[in-house]
Amino acid sequence: MTYKVDKLQVTNFRNLQSDIIHFSPGINCILGENGNGKTNILEAIHVLATKKSFRKNTGFPQYLGIDGEQPEILFSSVFKDEDETPMSYSAKMNNDSSFYFVNGKPVKKIPEIKLLFINPFDSYQFHNLAAFRRSFIDTYLSMLDPEYKRALSKYNSALRQRNVLLKKKPARFREMVRAYDQQIVTYAVPLTHKRMVFLEEIRPFCAETFKTIFSEEHDLQIILDTRLTQLDESYLLNMLDERRQKDEDAGHTTYCIHKDDYTLLFDGLNSFDYCSLGQQKMSYLSLLFAYIELFRYKYKSFPIVLIDDVSGELDRYRWKRLVDYLEKREFQVLITTANEKFKEELDRIEGANRIHVDAGSIIQ
Ligand SMILES: Nc1ncnc2c1ncn2[C@@H]1O[C@H](COP(=O)(O)OP(=O)(O)OP(=O)(O)O)[C@@H](O)[C@H]1O
Numbered sequence: 001m002t003y004k005v006d007k008l009q010v011t012n013f014r015n016l017q018s019d020i021i022h023f024s025p026g027i028n029c030i031l032g033e034n035g036n037g038k039t040n041i042l043e044a045i046h047v048l049a050t051k052k053s054f055r056k057n058t059g060f061p062q063y064l065g066i067d068g069e070q071p072e073i074l075f076s077s078v079f080k081d082e083d084e085t086p087m088s089y090s091a092k093m094n095n096d097s098s099f100y101f102v103n104g105k106p107v108k109k110i111p112e113i114k115l116l117f118i119n120p121f122d123s124y125q126f127h128n129l130a131a132f133r134r135s136f137i138d139t140y141l142s143m144l145d146p147e148y149k150r151a152l153s154k155y156n157s158a159l160r161q162r163n164v165l166l167k168k169k170p171a172r173f174r175e176m177v178r179a180y181d182q183q184i185v186t187y188a189v190p191l192t193h194k195r196m197v198f199l200e201e202i203r204p205f206c207a208e209t210f211k212t213i214f215s216e217e218h219d220l221q222i223i224l225d226t227r228l229t230q231l232d233e234s235y236l237l238n239m240l241d242e243r244r245q246k247d248e249d250a251g252h253t254t255y256c257i258h259k260d261d262y263t264l265l266f267d268g269l270n271s272f273d274y275c276s277l278g279q280q281k282m283s284y285l286s287l288l289f290a291y292i293e294l295f296r297y298k299y300k301s302f303p304i305v306l307i308d309d310v311s312g313e314l315d316r317y318r319w320k321r322l323v324d325y326l327e328k329r330e331f332q333v334l335i336t337t338a339n340e341k342f343k344e345e346l347d348r349i350e351g352a353n354r355i356h357v358d359a360g361s362i363i364q
């Protein structure tokens with residue numbers, strides 16, 4: 001089941017006024033000058049869909065509007081599924097807790113709204129930080145494959161407990177570490193297998209989206225840099241065993257799939273070493289759109305795509321191509337910009353929904 005956002009109204013969320021914002025099922029351009037609340041709209045949707053922000057170390061105290069009369073944030077929204085059936089989804093948040101309601105009834109588990117968020121800094125982070133690359137793949141693969149998500153959470157929980165033992169070294173900790181080794185390898189093998197299959201599956205879409213969006217004949221490929229030379233439980237157990245002393249000295253687990261990394265290859269060359277900033281951005285965006293195509297291929301539907309001003313570093317010709325590409329897609333996209341030239345390109349789109357944000361007020 002995938003959803004599109006139809007309406008949103010927030011009270012006391014950052015600088016946003018309690019205006020009802022209407023979204024179209026296609027392209028929604030969120031326009032306005034710097035600091036008026038464009039990103040805050042995307043953030044509100046992100047918070048509703050995932051219970052958290054895309055901004056780091058942010059929660060209720062930062063969300064709460066500084067001029068609000070009550071220390072409480074209200075979200076009220078309507079989402080529509082593939083059959084256009086509306087679902088009303090609301091939330092109430094205060095300093096201690098959050099409450100969620102679907103069609104008026106309180107729920108513990110929130111609806112699974114598939115969302116993809118693209119930030120202007122992500123290309124930079126993707127190319128510079130291994131931790132970002134890992135979490136990128138883990139997030140997107142989890143959205144595509146619930147079994148991957150489950151196995152990953154089990155792997156991470158075993159890893160955390162193993163690390164606590166290695167750090168604190170309680171009595172007889174070596175025996176307990178061994179018990180976690182078994183759990184870790186049980187999940188490491190299928191997780192690595194799924195990662196490899198995913199990278200293989202996304203590959204044709206990468207080359208294709210790069211060509212369609214930026215009309216350039218470059219090959220884009222993402223590959224796994226793994227330290228695992230064999231995908232075999234007893235081999236992995238052995239490796240963990242051999243490393244135990246090293247792990248005890250370090251106080252954490254120094255080997256296994258949480259150390260795996262990814263490289264983006266641009267015509268076979270490491271995009272980080274070889275590409276210009278603009279090319280890195282194009283490669284990163286192509287990878288994301290390739291993911292959306294793969295998602296469609298698997299689910300016959302799309303996630304909601306939130307794009308927060310990505311026009312930096314792209315020349316006018318590339319923006320135009322990107323806008324052309326978005327115009328032809330069937331997914332719901334919310335794209336913000338303060339950039340006048342990018343705005344002009346967006347203005348060309350027939351039937352796009354334009355949302356102007358002025359000091360937190362919405363003009364549609
Ligand atoms: N808790 C809060 N209460 C009230 N206002 C807030 C709160 N948090 C942030 N703001 C205000 O929200 C505004 C930032 O909004 P936002 O990041 O959505 O801007 P933007 O339109 O995306 O701008 P840019 O084009 O620069 O990205 C700032 O003016 C900031 O002062």
Ligand SMILES: [Mg+2]
Nearest residue numbers: 038039308309
């Ligand atoms: Mg912004």
